[in-house]
Amino acid sequence: MKEKEFINIIKNTLNSKYIGDDCAYLEDLGIVITQDNLVENIHFSMKYTTPYQLGWKSVMVNISDVCASGAKPKYLTIALSLPKSIDTKFIEEFYKGAKDASKDLKIVGGDITSADKIFISVTAVGETKNRKISSRSNAKVGYKIIVSGEHGNSATGLKILQKTFSSEINKFTKAHLMPDAQRKFSEEIAENITCDYAMMDTSDGLGDALMQIAQASGKTIKVNTNDIPHDKTVNIETVLFGGEDYQLVAAVPSDILDKITNYSIIGQVVEGECGILIDGKFYSNIDDKIFNHFE
Template identity: 30%
Template sequence: MRLKDLGEFGLIQKFFRSAGTRDRSVLAGIGDDAAVIALGSDHCLLVTTDILLEDIHFTQRFTTPFLLGKKSVAVNLSDIAAMGGDPRYYVVSLSVPGSLPVRFVQELYRGMRSRARQWGVVLLGGDTTGSKHGVSLSITMIGTAARSRVVYRHGARPGDQIYVTGTLGNAALGLTLLMRGLDGPESRQLIRRHQDPEPRVAVGRMLGAQKIATSMIDISDGLLGDLHHILEQSQVGARLVRDAIPLSRQYKKFCQYAGSDPYRCALAGGEDYELLFTAPAHHHARIHRIAQSLKLPITPIGEIIKRPGWLEVVDKHGRRVPVGREKGFTHF
């Protein structure tokens, strides 16, 4: 069997799922956006890591070192946000070819510091090596949270409403436009969402602190794929209303470039780094107040149902909508 036959998540399930489960201090290991490690009876550490690899996650044609640095920190901030935590520290492992100009690394770290400073996150150190095959950038971030306020993927219950922050599909559509050479003033906002995502740290922290969300995940691999993780771990199903999915004005204008299905990027494009969460219906007014306070749209797009693993997409009239094989991004 080859890795591409097993798949990214099949590989994790086969070899790594049991890691850390024998240590009582590990409250959650593989399977959430961050590992959760107990610090006494009331608090915990949140630990997450992400790799950005040249020609897999980015190309230098479509970004700058400064924006790459910002994004590398942002994707880790997003993981901490999805757990309802406070980001605190990060370390960096960087592999770069010796032929790169020093300016590249200077700008890369300037971008990291710019995004980290926004949330008071401190760089502790890391490691740097040479590379013969492009740039590899790995960040490990550490956050903190009260144990009672951590939000996992496994808490969704039948009857919960499904919510998303912001708008979906912008990043994937922005990358499509970049690849087609359509980088202009009107498409700039979509492209920026791909190059420079905004992690939803404040809303994640509020949802955890107010104990509103029953489950949560950040949308890195696409709405359908990431919702599947919640359904699998919560042993429930979901019904999504396609017409309720929030789309930006720019997305609606340019979605024709993503293919015949205008919702394809929103359903399966990935790299939105918005938060996808579930909450009881009686919390709707509280969620609305959070959205108003942060001036950030938070939209109900479906509901959790009893049928484990079942995911259906319907239109506003309740008619089933075929989504084909759209499952979101996966490696291999």
């Protein structure tokens, strides 16, 4: 897998302790930071997103990464590279969407240049004060695996959009075009938990997040798919591997659960080989099930 190979080369070249989690935790500054690129016709298509929705989603995927760290999302910068054909209406709608998605976060800067396709890069900064910061390597035997909401809706929404080009917003297309970062779930855990814990967002799929936590923590994560909240019309393969739902998945001790308003227990961390045990079937890797940008 080229993407993983590239990341290994970057880690080796930089010899950095920071590369690993979705956010880098800069303890001396009391912040986390994360940055993501969205590229036209790779991550989105203007055939089925409006500029407003694109602005919304561009910032939300980064806010979601900050939520995964447990930090409080505070600031955003947005760097846009745009074709010369883009008009002022696009810019206005994009930033309206970005602003609405940001809610109490502030968009404080960025860049604007030209390009032949739309390139969007967003950086989000979170404050770590009064929050316990997660790491995917922190899952411990006995911890419960919990998720913040339904999985599989975004991938289902994308299929609908690709088939119909309809602008109709329903539960599935909304999950794909205008996801909501799980700020409350993140805040309730990070403000109340006192021990180390693991948390990720499910941007690359629930199965991938579980595998990442299992591998980084050196444990087996056991999951029962019946317990994963999902729409009954969506098949389990999509629920597990669909991606882009921007829900959170966490490995936490049971005693934190009464501080969380909404969650579903889908499994637990057990002793064993690195990997995930789904409905009794063990996977030491799921590379063939994950979308890879470089293949």
